[in-house]
Every structure is written in C-alpha cells, then in structure tokens.
C-alpha cells in the first residue's frame with residue numbers, strides 16, 4: 247500500500263522555485279531518505295506534506311486521501327519531527343509529550359501510557375520530570391522525537407533529527423528509527439550525513455535545486471554511475487610503465503599514476519582485468535595489490551550534482 | 558472545542574509556571590491599589606461639607622444643626638436656597654439639608670417631617686448623615702409621646718438629652734469621596750496592568766512563532782484559528798482573575814468602599830478586558846518579533862493610560878489633552894466608573910457601554926484583517 251504519493255509537487259516563493267515538480271511514492275514499511283545540500287528543498291517538501299505550507303501546484307496523497315481535503319485525517323496520521331527543535335522550555339519532558347499527544351485527542355490512562363511509552367522509547371524516562379533547559383542537544387532532539395510518536399502515527403517525518411548531537415544520542419536515534427520501522431511505521435528521513443542515510447534507508451531520493459535527480463535503492467543509485475569502474479593496482483616500480491600501451495587495452499578510459507598506485511578507470515561492461523594483469527607481468531612490473539573500487543553514495547552524489555553533500 | 562480547551566489549559570500552565578508572569582499578572586494590580594492608597598489614603602479623612610437651608614428657625618432646628626455640626630468630620634454652613642443647588646453641583650458642598658416650615662411642629666407632635674437631604678454623590682454620603690439624623694430626631698420625637706402634652710416634662714427631657722447626647726455621639730465618617738477616588742485610581746492602574754498582561758499573553762503567539770512550537774502545533778490537528786481562539790480564552794480567564802482579585806483585595810484587605818455594586822464594576826471591567834484582548838491581538842498582528850512587540854507596547858500602554866487619567870485624575874490636564882482622551886478607551890471606562898459612583902444606573906449608561914464595545918470590536922477587526930494578510934504573504938522562515 248502506498249503511504250504517501252507526491253505528484254508534480256511544486257512550491258514557489260515569489261519567482262524562486264524551491265520545490266520543482268517532485269513526484270514520488272512511498273510504500274508502507276519503507277524508510278525513505280531525502281538527500282540534498284543546504285537549500286535543496288527538503289524542508290519545504292516536508293512542510294507541504296505535513297500541512298504547514300500550501301503547495302503552489304501538484305497533489306499530495308496520504309493513504310490514498312488528498313491531504314488538503316482531509317486535513318484532520320492527514321495530520322493525525324503524521325508524526326512530525328521538525329528540523330528546528332520545537333518543544334516548550336517551560337514544561338517538563340513529560341508535560342511536553344503529554345501536551346502534544348493530547349492535541350491528537352488522547353486522554354486519560356491511554357494518554358498516560360502512550361506518554362510513558364514514548365519517553366521510554368527515546369530513553370528519557372529517568373528525566374521525565376526535568377525541564378528541557380537542562381538537557382543536552384541530543385536529549386532535546388530525542389524529546390522532539392518523543393513528542394511526534396506518542397500518538398502512533400502511520401507516517402513519521404524526521405527532518406535532520408541528528409544535526410549537531412553527540413555520537414551516543416545519534417546511535418540512540420538511529421536505533422529508534424529502526425525500531426519504529428519494525429513496529430510498522432513508515433519513515434521519511436532527511437539528513438546531511440551520507441553514512442546515516444546509507445545505513446538506515448531502504449530507498450533514497452537525491453534532491454537538488456528543488457528537483458529529484460535520482461531515486462531508488464542504494465544499489466540502484468550506485469548502478470547509475472557504475473557504467474565505469476576504478477581498478478587500483480599497487481606496484482613496486484612504476485617507472486617502466488608505458489601508459490599508452492595500457493590505454494590501448496579494450497575498455498580502459500584513463501590511467502593515472504599516483505606514487506606506487508596505478509589508477510585505471512575502465513568501462514564496467516568490458517571484462518579486461520586479465521589483460522591488464524597480463525600487461526604488468528609482461529612488463530616485469532611486480533604487482534603488490536589489486537583493488538576494485540566500489541562506488542559509494544558520496545561518489546554518486548558527486549557525479550550527479552557536481553558537489554559533495556556538505557558543500 | 559476539546560482541543561481548544563486542551564490548548565487553554567497548556568497556556569495557563571506555561572503562564573503560571575513562570576514567576577515573572579505570575580507577578581506581572583496578579584501582583585501588579587495589587588500594587589496599583591497600594592499606589593492609590595498612598596495617593597489618597599495617607600493624609601487622614603476629609604470633612605463632609607453640609608449646607609443648611611433653614612426655613613424654620615426655632616430652638617429644635619438650631620439644636621439639630623448643632624448636632625450635625627458636632628458629628629466628627631462634618632462641618633455645616635448656612636446657605637440660601639438659591640445658591641444651595643449650585644454649590645452641590647460644583648462640589649463645594651457634599652449635601653444640603655433643608656428644614657421646611659413646620660419641621661419643629663412635626664417633631665413636637667412626634668412624627669418628624671418637613672426635612673430633606675439632597676446630594677449628587679449618591680446614597681453613601683447622605684446615608685451617613687441621614688442615619689444619625691433619623692436617630693436623633695426620633696429620640697426627640699419620642700419625648701413628646703412620653704411627656705404626653707406636659708410642656709415642662711418635655712422641656713426637661715429635651716434638655717437632659719441635649720446635654721447627654723454630645724457625650725455618647727461617636728462615629729467616624731466613612732470617607733466616601735476619598736474612597737471613590739481610590740477606587741477610581743485603582744481601576745486606572747488595573748487597566749494599565751491589564752493591558753500589559755494581555756499583551757504579554759498574546760505575545761505568546763509571537764514567542765511561539767520564534768520558538769518554532771507554533772509551526773509544530775500547526776502540524777497537529779490544530780489550526781491557526783483554534784490556536785488564536787485558545788489564546789483569547791486564556792487571556793479572558795487571566796483578566797477575570799485579575800478583576801476579581803482587585804475587587805476582593807480592594808474591599809476586603811484594604812477596606813476601600815467602592816460604593817458601586819460589585820457586579821457593575823465587574824461587568825464594566827470585563828468590557829475593558831475585551832478591549833485589552835483586541836488591542837493585544839492587533840499589536841501581535843503588527844509586530845514581527847518579540848522586540849518590536851515590546852516597542853509597540855511601550856509606545857501604546859503607558860502614554861495612553863496617562864492621557865486617559867489612569868495615573869492621576871484627568872481634571873488636572875489641559876483642555877487639549879482632555880480632548881485627546883475622548884479617543885482613548887481607558888477614559889471612557891473611567892467615565893463609566895465615575896458615573897456609576899455618582900449613582901447612575903448601569904442601564905442608563907448604554908452610550909458608554911456601546912462606545913466601549915465599539916473600541917473592542919474595532920481592535921478585533923484590525924487584528925483579524927492584519928492576521929489574514931500575514932497569512933496571504935505566508936511568513937515562514
């Protein structure tokens with residue numbers, strides 16, 4: 247079942263197009279990652295999904311219902327973890343979660359149980375009676391999450407939930423994302439941290455200048471740029487290497503010598519490793535190591551956008 | 558509606574968790590009472606000026622006038638029937654007692670009559686004099702019944718009474734005019750503090766926008782209309798509390814006599830509460846941040862309060878400023894209170910009530926218009 251479906255979603259601010267014709271579908275049970283540099287349009291997209299911002303054009307369907315026609319339904323099925331921490335400094339952790347959960351109509355013992363459960367989930371049970379002013383950045387982020395999950399939404403949207411926090415809190419948060427997912431929640435996750443997205447997301451969309459420029463599983467994304475491969479060969483004395491002979495081998499595009507390493511870029515669909523090795527043996531150059539470089543998401547991102555994620 | 562009440566509950570909780578807010582909302586109005594007490598209460602009580610119009614010169618009238626003059630904090634002066642009215646109107650006299658022809662006879666015959674008390678300041682002024690006077694006259698009248706026509710017996714009784722009653726006569730005058738001024742000024746200060754606390758509470762909207770919780774709230778099933786409604790209701794609760802506290806503390810702790818039924822003061826101040834909320838919402842709608850809100854607040858609250866006579870009576874101001882005051886809601890409220898204190902009935906003050914309601918409505922409309930414009934340009938950063 248599709249939890250969320252975006253069709254030609256567009257948002258303008260004056261002449262500036264922040265989100266440009268974004269279309270995608272997210273299935274139940276997915277952890278869907280949004281990757282993009284600063285100002286790519288991630289938060290704007292998310293704000294439209296959560297009903298905070300009207301789209302200039304396009305449709306948003308949550309559980310097959312158009313959200314602007316079913317506002318209450320949509321809002322009660324979404325748990326929003328905003329990029330900017332939104333909690334009340336004057337209320338205790340417990341009161342914060344209780345207040346937000348109450349807005350979704352929970353009352354009485356059910357409310358109490360859900361609040362305790364949410365605090366437990368983010369590991370703040372022992373600090374429930376404390377005020378967030380005394381919390382670390384990571385604890386505030388965790389409280390921010392607890393406020394969004396107590397009403398057990400179908401779709402949880404996390405906008406950079408791990409910005410600026412210690413590794414311990416980050417692991418805690420990543421684990422809880424996994425746990426929430428195992429409990430049946432569908433999750434949208436945006437981040438600047440490639441390794442996070444690579445670790446937890448089942449599907450990823452790369453968004454740049456408001457447009458989705460690539461979308462798919464990690465493997466599919468990598469496959470986009472794997473029409474070439476890099477072979478790194480460590481040698482003893484590269485002085486006698488004849489680059490033009492090496493380049494003449496079928497499929498080889500580029501050869502660079504970097505100290506003791508000969509870096510060969512080759513077409514991926516030509517099986518030429520044997521002939522390359524043969525060349526080294528024939529030339530009497532001693533091979534010490536052979537590495538085939540697998541492409542990672544960083545290279546994917548770099549290739550597609552011309553920038554690294556944290557430019 | 559359930560979710561609105563949930564919001565109200567939370568707003569009250571946040572408000573009363575902060576000691577500063579508690580002090581601002583509940584402490585300051587009481588400070589207003591104390592300031593008023595210091596302004597009017599410190600110098601002891603003033604005298605009640607009673608004018609006497611005497612059409613019935615006789616021993617009994619002379620003694621009665623002596624009796625009135627002998628009451629503590631009362632002095633009398635003889636006035637002509639023609640000037641009496643003017644002097645009361647100007648305020649040089651608090652009330653006028655007229656002894657008509659036949660007064661002495663009526664007393665001697667046992668049924669006192671042909672005496673009138675007139676005042677424009679209402680029942681509390683005359684009530685004090687009246688109660689003593691009635692008591693006095695009834696005693697004298699009773700002698701004639703006891704004497705049963707014996708002139709000597711009557712004279713004897715009368716003489717004894719005249720000598721003794723000066724000894725037993727006591728009574729501290731409840732100083733009504735001063736009490737009124739204190740009430741008036743206390744309400745003046747209360748209004749200013751109501752404005753401050755209303756803006757402080759509506760400012761929660763601005764603070765929540767800056768603190769991002771406002772947008773977080775809008776991602777829950779709450780919409781902005783419900784949110785503003787909850788803010789208004791919270792504000793109303795707080796101001797009702799303020800009004801009640803001031804009335805209770807003023808009358809029960811400081812024993813200031815308001816001389817207007819409590820409910821009339823309450824309803825009048827409730828009208829002002831609506832004005833304060835409307836104004837504070839307008840301020841919030843125009844202010845883009847908490848700091849600009851503070852600036853607007855400083856520009857509006859204290860100056861208008863001063864110009865309307867919330868700090869000291871407006872009579873001391875020059876004419877031009879008095880004219881400006883007509884455009885300020887506080888002066889209309891003080892005017893209403895004044896008229897109520899003069900003994901006018903609430904129902905007769907519909908013009909004042911209408912003007913006050915119009916102020917409230919105008920502020921609400923301005924706020925609503927500005928809010929809707931803000932939404933159109935969608936400030937979201």
Ligand SMILES: Nc1ncnc2c1ncn2[C@@H]1O[C@H](COP(=O)(O)OP(=O)(O)OP(=O)(O)O)[C@@H](O)[C@H]1O
Nearest residue numbers: 259264282283284285286287288289290291937938
């Ligand atoms: N209310 C607004 N008015 C004008 N421009 C806006 C507004 N909100 C966002 N933008 C612009 O839209 C673009 C996308 O912003 P958005 O916040 O969606 O980026 P993002 O991908 O979430 O970035 P980050 O990683 O920094 O959070 C930015 O260039 C931003 O300046």
Ligand SMILES: [Mg+2]
Nearest residue numbers: 288289329405
């Ligand atoms: Mg963002």
